[in-house]
Amino acid sequence: MGRSSNKFGKNSAAELSRRRVLKGSGGARRRDGRIGRNRRSDDLGARNQGYRTPPRWRVLFGGQAIGDQAAKDLGFKVTMQNLDTSAAINRFITQPNTVDIPDLEGWQAKLAAKRGVIQGISVKKVKEFDNFLRSSPRANWTAKRFPGRVFRLTRQCTSRRRTRPTCTKA
Amino acid sequence: MYIEKADSTNLHEGVTEWATFLPQVYNADSIG
Secondary structure (H helix, E strand, O other), X not given: OOOXXXXXXXXXXXXXXXXXXXXXXXXXXXXXXXEOOOHHHHHHHHHHOOOOOOOOOXXXXXXXXXXXXXXXXXXXXOOOOOEOHHHHHHHHHHOHHHOOOOOOOHHHHHHHHHHOOOOOEEHHHOOOHHHOEOOOHXXXXXXXXXXXXXXEOOOOOOOOOOOOOOOOOO | OEEOOOOOOOEEOOOOOEXXXXXXXXXXXXXX
């Protein structure tokens, strides 16, 4: 019988070095006892590569993968930064010159527009603009039951609860 | 979500050429 080896080709005792123990400390040990990255850092890694992850944190996600595609489309370097919701809106409002393209939520866009810190986006230049679907509950209901009939952004708001932020008055 | 001109500060009731943001498929933390 040969010695048991792990995926690194070393036996377990050799792998359990001081460095690995230090890397695994601080609550990073998994439930099954393995040492490695925990679930949260796995999420961040996945998000930074542009993959969807379960919504565990309040993070405005702008993965560098999106920036890379934008750089390819636009022809210049695009650097992405992640900010949580409150840090993002604070920065957009108080230091608008430090951000070229903010990734705004609906309520943030309203606030920023009123403060005059954002420019309008010409919808004529957005290739798929007419294919964006409304996210209102009513539109989701309709889309489920009548797959052929979907409400687009250019239609009148169909939600009965017009105070909901998701119901954009178009 | 629309404003009347590119540099307007008042939101416009109805559709114009100028949008303030683009909706996204995935929004993890809020309904905004």
